[in-house]
Amino acid sequence: MPQAPVAQAGRKPSRIQLRNRKRILEAALEVFSTHGYRGATLDQIAAEAGLSKPNILYYFEGKEEIHVTLLNQLLDAWLAPLRAIDPQGEPLEELMGYVGRKLEMSRDLPRESRLFANEILQGAPRMGPHLESVLKPLVDQTAAVIDGWVRQGKLAPVDPRHLLFSIWATTQHYADFEAQVGVLMRDVDVHTGASAHLEALFRRLLTPGATAGSG
Amino acid sequence: MPQAPVAQAGRKPSRIQLRNRKRILEAALEVFSTHGYRGATLDQIAAEAGLSKPNILYYFEGKEEIHVTLLNQLLDAWLAPLRAIDPQGEPLEELMGYVGRKLEMSRDLPRESRLFANEILQGAPRMGPHLESVLKPLVDQTAAVIDGWVRQGKLAPVDPRHLLFSIWATTQHYADFEAQVGVLMRDVDVHTGASAHLEALFRRLLTPGATAGSG
DNA sequence: TCGCTTTTTTACCATTTGGTAAACTTACGA
DNA sequence: TCGTAAGTTTACCAAATGGTAAAAAAGCGA
Numbered sequence: 001m002p003q004a005p006v007a008q009a010g011r012k013p014s015r016i017q018l019r020n021r022k023r024i025l026e027a028a029l030e031v032f033s034t035h036g037y038r039g040a041t042l043d044q045i046a047a048e049a050g051l052s053k054p055n056i057l058y059y060f061e062g063k064e065e066i067h068v069t070l071l072n073q074l075l076d077a078w079l080a081p082l083r084a085i086d087p088q089g090e091p092l093e094e095l096m097g098y099v100g101r102k103l104e105m106s107r108d109l110p111r112e113s114r115l116f117a118n119e120i121l122q123g124a125p126r127m128g129p130h131l132e133s134v135l136k137p138l139v140d141q142t143a144a145v146i147d148g149w150v151r152q153g154k155l156a157p158v159d160p161r162h163l164l165f166s167i168w169a170t171t172q173h174y175a176d177f178e179a180q181v182g183v184l185m186r187d188v189d190v191h192t193g194a195s196a197h198l199e200a201l202f203r204r205l206l207t208p209g210a211t212a213g214s215g
Numbered sequence: 216m217p218q219a220p221v222a223q224a225g226r227k228p229s230r231i232q233l234r235n236r237k238r239i240l241e242a243a244l245e246v247f248s249t250h251g252y253r254g255a256t257l258d259q260i261a262a263e264a265g266l267s268k269p270n271i272l273y274y275f276e277g278k279e280e281i282h283v284t285l286l287n288q289l290l291d292a293w294l295a296p297l298r299a300i301d302p303q304g305e306p307l308e309e310l311m312g313y314v315g316r317k318l319e320m321s322r323d324l325p326r327e328s329r330l331f332a333n334e335i336l337q338g339a340p341r342m343g344p345h346l347e348s349v350l351k352p353l354v355d356q357t358a359a360v361i362d363g364w365v366r367q368g369k370l371a372p373v374d375p376r377h378l379l380f381s382i383w384a385t386t387q388h389y390a391d392f393e394a395q396v397g398v399l400m401r402d403v404d405v406h407t408g409a410s411a412h413l414e415a416l417f418r419r420l421l422t423p424g425a426t427a428g429s430g
Numbered sequence: 431t432c433g434c435t436t437t438t439t440t441a442c443c444a445t446t447t448g449g450t451a452a453a454c455t456t457a458c459g460a
Numbered sequence: 461t462c463g464t465a466a467g468t469t470t471a472c473c474a475a476a477t478g479g480t481a482a483a484a485a486a487g488c489g490a
Contacts, residue, residue: 016457016467034337038254042448054450055468063448114336117391121329121336122249124394131398139399161399162412166385169392173384176332179339183346184354184376197377204419231437231487257478270438272479 021059023049025073028066033111036118037067037126064126071119071127074112075134081105082142082164091149092206095163099202100195102171107191113175139164156208163205170198236274238264240288243281248326251333252282252341279341286334286342289327290349296320297357306364307421310378314417315410317386322406328390354379371423378420385413 013021027049031040042063046053060066081101085094106113119127143160150157174181174194181190228236242264246255257278261268275281296316300309321328334342358375365372389396389409396405 014457014466020467036251036253036333036337038251039337041446043446052469053448054470057449058467117332117336118251120392120395121332122251122254122394124398128394128398131395135395136398158415159408159412162408165388165392165396165409166412166416169384169388170381173380177335177380177384179337179343180335180346180350181380183339183343183351193374193377194380197374197381200373201381201416201420205416229436229487235437256476258476267439268478269440269480273437278478 017059020049020051020055024051024056024059024066025070028070029111029115032067032070033114033118036122037063068126070115072130074116075127075130077109077112078105078116079135079138082138085142085145087145087148091146091152091154092203095146095155095206096199096203099167099171099198102167103174103191103195103198106171106173106175110175110178113172117172117176153208155206158206167202170201232274235264235266235270239266239271239274239281240285243285244326244330247282247285248329248333251337283341285330287345289331290342290345292324292327293320293331294350294353297353300357300360302360302363306361306367306369307418310361310370310421311414311418314382314386314413317382318389318406318410318413321386321388321390325390325393328387332387332391368423370421373421382417385416 024045028040028045030048031044035044040063042053042056045066046056049056056066060069081098084101085098119125124131139161142164146155146158146160146163149155150160174190185193239260243255243260245263246259250259255278257268257271260281261271264271271281275284296313299316300313334340339346354376357379361370361373361375361378364370365375389405400408
């Protein structure tokens with residue numbers, strides 16, 4: 001048995017192993033996020049990581065395992081801002097803080113955002129179960145919290161899930177559609193403008209009392 | 216010269232040609248929108264279209280030409296709702312109508328939405344010039360109209376481009392992230408809820424007068 | 431029905447790509 | 461410094477995939 005760190009679930013990984021796995025995942029993030037799963041090749045990832053293709057397959061069982069590893073790592077980080085919402089906090093500020101954090105993530109981790117978008121766009125073929133088991137319970141829980149806030153009159157009436165969709169859509173748009181945003185907003189500080197805009201958008205929606213407009 | 220309808224720019228195309236090109240594009244839309252450019256194969260498209268692969272290459276020069284054809288057709292249809300905004304109309308209703316139309320497109324043409332999203336996600340490699348020459352002028356123009364409305368006090372102060380981004384993001388989210396939306400909203404009429412939500416979201420943002428919240 | 435054009439099919443082909451075998455090299459504890 | 465395990469490289473392979481050549485089969489006007 002000459003080699004096999006790949007499926008060696010037990011034992012502590014060596015320093016080299018740690019370093020190279022990290023390199024590979026970093027390279028894979030870069031490549032998968034710009035070309036999608038199918039569009040990415042092991043050769044590209046290898047080149048980006050500064051390793052040979054067989055060497056990469058020494059650390060991961062295959063292309064798919066790399067992708068899945070990336071995706072699973074991602075979801076946790078991705079949901080952290082949602083988990084940080086405090087049911088005991090001030091409703092409006094909790095939600096506005098969430099919007100701000102999501103927008104920051106879109107600016108600071110655009111590749112992660114695009115990796116996720118790519119996966120969902122194609123029907124979440126490698127993530128479906130995870131969405132079900134991780135995302136859904138968390139969203140159900142958060143929705144209940146928001147519903148409670150609404151019933152207490154601390155928030156304007158709003159459908160919690162559609163609210164979350166709006167927040168995700170608007171914030172992630174700056175990462176996922178960067179190519180389009182870039183064409184339409186040259187040489188401007190996109191983030192600052194976006195921040196002000198989303199602040200207004202969601203604060204107006206959620207502030208209780210002043211009902212605007214008529215159906 | 217036995218065959219060559221592919222690049223035969225002149226002459227009127229035969230009925231068969233018309234029918235088969237339509238079939239191919241329909242099949243290609245289905246396949247490209249779910250798997251992305253690279254993830255789609257000519258064999259899949261051929262199977263979906265009920266034609267053989269070489270037969271497909273009799274009508275199109277290659278995979279890329281099919282994709283580009285689809286993309287170009289798409290952009291026009293995609294921008295129609297934006298073109299339909301009437302600078303002479305009632306500002307708030309014009310924009311709310313635009314939101315409604317975009318949401319309808321997301322529901323009725325999800326594949327087109329995903330095809331577009333796929334292309335932009337990957338940096339618009341086959342669409343960059345088109346965005347520049349078609350999308351940008353139209354957006355600049357629309358932005359000027361909206362700015363005018365704001366200056367006339369008919370709309371709450373808003374950055375026109377960020378407003379458009381928000382509208383695109385929120386409406387297209389229902390098509391592009393359908394896999395995620397489906398997990399979180401089972402057995403519900405998503406569209407109706409979305410319509411009400413977006414109505415409230417954008418009407419509150421845009422209605423002039425009642426300034427909500429504080430920075 | 432003939433003859434020519436358009437369409438379609440049957441074989442292929444070259445490249446790309448995910449993956450493997452096995453030799454070779456490096457790291458490192460005893 | 462020696463031996464073993466960990467890590468890396470070289471040389472491949474089979475399948476998938478975009479694409480082509482050329483023969484066969486429809487279509488169709490006269």
